[in-house]
Amino acid sequence: MPDVLVLVDHDGEHVYKSTYELLAAARRLGDPAAVVVGTPGTAGRFKESLARHGATSVYAAESGEAGEFLATPTVDALELAVRDASPAAVLVCATTDGREAAGRLAARLDAGLLIDAVDLDSSGVVTQIVFGGSYTVRSEVTHGTPVLALRPGAVEPEEHPVTAVERTLALPSVDPAASARITARRTGLAGDRPALNEATVVVSGGRGVGGAQGFEVVEELADALGGAVGASRAAVDAGYYPHQFQVGQTGKSVSPQLYIALGISGAIQHLAGMQTSKTIVAVNKDPEAPIFGLADCGVVGDLFAVAPQLTEGVAARRAVR
Known part of the structure; x- marks a missing residue:
């Protein structure tokens, strides 16, 4: 079966539930392959939990710059993974960051992009809520590698233990002149409630x-x-x-x-x-x-x-x- 790339959404220490949802959706199309973008050692911390949820491959795209720039390292990593795996599709979470990465990746690959999907079937057809929730439509990418952004909570996560093979992606140096650098971080309101x-x-x-x-x-x-x-x-x-x-x-x-x-x-x-x-x-x-x-x-x-x-x-x- 072909690989289906899944961008891992995480905070550096924990994988977000939305990633496990994407892995479950990816199994409908092929073998899930997780792409982890972060500082050195990040992929190793996540490999076990990703494999437990069905990731047959874990691409480690790690560098010291990964946490210093917005979107660019993520798009670079996904592009490298696409060139390496020739996947059936690329799945990302339809968050603000995920949608930006998906759009930029689709532009680089000259590929079709579908965002804010709420379902995905085994043929690659997605269900979307469009025009402010006024209509429900079914759409399919007909050009290039499909880049699909799924809404968090759209698919139920499922454990599907497999043995994951770790692969390394050598991220290129980021051009500061063409990328947005993160200059400061501010901790948001937090508590015991889930996100x-x-x-x-x-x-x-x-x-x-x-x-x-x-x-x-x-x-x-x-x-x-x-x-x-x-x-x-x-x-x-x-x-x-x-x-x-x-x-x-x-x-x-x-x-x-x-x-x-x-x-x-x-x-x-x-x-x-x-x-x-x-x-x-x-x-x-x-x-x-x-x-x-x-x-x-x-x-x-x-x-x-x-x-x-x-x-x-x-x-x-x-x-x-």
């Missing part, structure tokens, strides 16, 4: 939360469920919650197993970022809110009465267990 695009449960608040203090009920329900906290653009623009937690067309796209929307009306901008969630629960005082047209379960009521009851119910069930 938005890693979480299996997301609880989001909207304008109906009423203010920053109102997000306490959102956080309490998310913590009870072991999930992440999200926010609509309206809530973020109003200063209720930090921008990094925005879910939507201009924020992050998520596809958790459970998405709970509290006080979110359901503007197209927001739906575009969460409508592929497996189960959607909405709580809103307005029975005509558009979110109810998408929700699997809807509650017409005051979120400040409903959400605490949900939190108490979840806590009680956990205590019984």
